[in-house]
Amino acid sequence: MTDLFTNPHRYGDLDAWRREAVELHARGPIHRIDQPGYQPFWAVIGHDAVLDIERRPDEFTNAPIPILGSDAQLSLRAAGGAEIRTLIHMDEPDHGKYRKLTNDWFKPASIRRLTDRLDELSRQAVDKLEALGGEADFYKDIALAYPLQVILSILGLPEADYPRMIKLTQEMFGAEDPDLQRDVMSPEQTVEVVTDFYRYFTELTADRQAHPTDDLATLIANGTIDDAPMPDLEKMGYYVIIATAGHDTTAAAMAGGLRALAEHPDQLRVLQDDPDLLSNAVDEMIRWTAPVRHFMRTAQLDTEVAGVEIAKGDWLYLSYLAGNLDPAVFDDPLRFDVTRHNADRHIAFGYGIHFCLGAQLARVELRSLFGQLVPRLQSLELAGEPQTAKTTFVGGHKTVPIRYSLTAS
Ligand code: HEM
Structure with missing residues (x-):
């Protein structure tokens, strides 16, 4: 019985993980997974099977538990009281009502307004690489900060709040990887962190109600559900998901994408020779990295998926990373190929009603960064073994040491 889906350490060796996933296909x-310490669940790895489940949100719900946890983790969470409820925790009809508030804001026409800001951040990133003089850790020096700066911009928050947002991502979503864990907090410290954010977002809400602007915080602060103001706790959930969902994910795609270029110099050259391939290359990077490893669904009735009987109450692990390696859809799935003709069929952003709200934003961030960096890369290689985060949920790299030279701007 494979521990591929439950053991965070397995995600620490991504090449081995990918190979085993392809064998499993x-x-x-x-596949039925019955691991000690976990409720048994179905690992759904087939590309079509994942889409089939996502197309049936009434039959396969995100509630009650949308993210895998061991029995011990789940009882710890239950003892901690009500979790903040975000879009990810909701099903219809609530989900649609909440999603509608910001859906248009994330459409391509809206995202285009950010082009100048993204290009400025990309220029700063390349300048920083230049200043570092030929050796850097692409994850820590570039990828980690970039998406968080974008999130501050879209929420309309000042750069000075950057350290606070880092804290939010890291502490509200305790990491499984020991290197990414802070010291274990006492219950009093946890209350302190939560209270601090509650105060912060309450002040933000009051400010945007008094002085509305065109940022996302204004939409959330003034949002109504069923013609009544959105409840405070749900507002918190909204701020939290926007502040966190687009951070580690996009950073992981950037760092993993650059690593792939460093490990496949032929692909870097192909992209340099034909800049029109940029969008496709970005999709291939996202297929390849699939930073959100999974979400869970719970069956609401006895049914069938891909010819397998699923019972009411069964738990299903949608493996986006494995789905992106399905040989039935992607030829030679273990090849990183910026010319892949169907790279955009990846399911790294999910599908259906929960399809990633920030998918377009994430794509344009990667296009802007790689669009400026790739033409300037005269040479690129790994300067050591990259370290991958050991986590079953959102993950990517902890380090991507590189050696490089850049052409003059
Ligand atoms: C490469 C980067 C990213 C990846 C791989 C990613 C992946 C995902 C996945 C797999 C889902 C769940 C989809 C499903 O259940 O079918 C999701 C949902 C979501 N993502 Fe992303 N995401 C990324 C970037 C972003 C960004 C930049 C934002 C916004 C700032 C964002 C905001 C959200 C939100 C709000 C949801 C919940 C949507 C809902 O439940 O309706 N994501 N994302």
């Missing part, structure tokens, strides 16, 4: 699209 040969044995079917759905």
Whole structure:
């Protein structure tokens, strides 16, 4: 019985993980996983099977538990009281009502307004690489900060709040990887962190109600549900998901994308020779990295997926990373190929009603960064073994040491 989906350490060796996932595809699209310390669940790895489940949100709900946890983790969470409820925790009809508030803001026409800001951040990133003089850690020096600066911009928050937002991402979503964990907080410290954010976002709400602007914080602060103001706790959930969902994910795609270029110099050259491939290359990076490893669904009735009987109450692990390696859809899935003709069929952003709200934003961030960096890269290689985060949820790299030279701007 494979521990591929439950053991965070397995995600620490991504090449081995990918190889084993491809072998598993040969044995079917759905596998029963019964690991000690975990409720048994179905690992759904087939590309079509994941889409089939996502197309049936009434039959496969995100509630009650949308993220995998061991029995011990789940009882700890339950003892901690009500979790903040975000879009990810909601099903219809609530989900649609909350999603509608910001859906248009994330459409391409809206995202285009950010082009100048993204290009400025990309220029700063390349300048920083230049200043570092040929050796850097692409994850820590570039990828980690970039998406968080974008989030501050879209929420309309000042750069001075950057350290506070880092804290939010790291402490509200305790990491499984020991290197990414802070010291274990006492219950009093946890209350302190939560109270601090509650105060911060309450002040933000009051400010945007008094002085509305065109930023996302204004939409959330003044949002109504069923013609009544959105409840405070749900407002917190909204701020929290916007502040966190686009951070580690996009950083992981950037760092993993650059690593792939460093490890496949032929692909870097192909992209340099044909800049029109940029969008496709970005999709291939996202297929390849699939930073959100999974979300869970719970079956609401006895049914069937890909010919396998699923019972009411069964738990299903949608493996976006494995789905992106399905040989039935992607030829030679273990090849990183910026010319792949169907790279955009990846399911790294999910599908259906929960399809990633920030998908377009994430794509344009990667296009802006790689669009400026790739033409300037005269040479690029790894300067050491990259370290991958050991986590079953959102993950990527902890370090991507590189050696490089850049052409003059
Ligand atoms: C490469 C970067 C990213 C990846 C791989 C990613 C992946 C995902 C995935 C797999 C889902 C769940 C989809 C499903 O259940 O079908 C999701 C949902 C979501 N993402 Fe992203 N995401 C990324 C970037 C972003 C960004 C930049 C933002 C916004 C700032 C964002 C905001 C959200 C939100 C709000 C949801 C919940 C949507 C809902 O439940 O309706 N994501 N994302």
